[in-house]
Amino acid sequence: MRTAIGYTIESIGYVVGAQGLVSFASQTFFGTEWGWLHKVVDLPSTAHLGIVAVGLALVVVGARTRQAPARRDIA
Secondary structure, eight states, X not given: OHHHHXXXXXXXXXXXXXXXXXXXXXXXXXXXOOSSHHHHOOOOHHHHHHHHHHHHHHHHHHHHXXXXXXXXXXX
C-alpha cells in the first residue's frame, strides 16, 4: 500500500511541476498561455515557479514514502 501511495503522490507531483514549468515558460518567454493551469487560476509568471516547487516537493515526498521501510509493531 505504501508503494502505491508513493507512486500516486509522485505522479501527481510530476504533472503539477510540469504544468507550472510550462506555464512559467510560456508566459515569460512567449507571452502566451500553454497547458491547463491558466484555465484553473490566473497567476503571474513568478507564481508559477511556486507551483513548480510544490510539484518537486510532491515528487520528493512520494519517493520517500515508497522507500520508507515498513514499520512492524512488536507486541
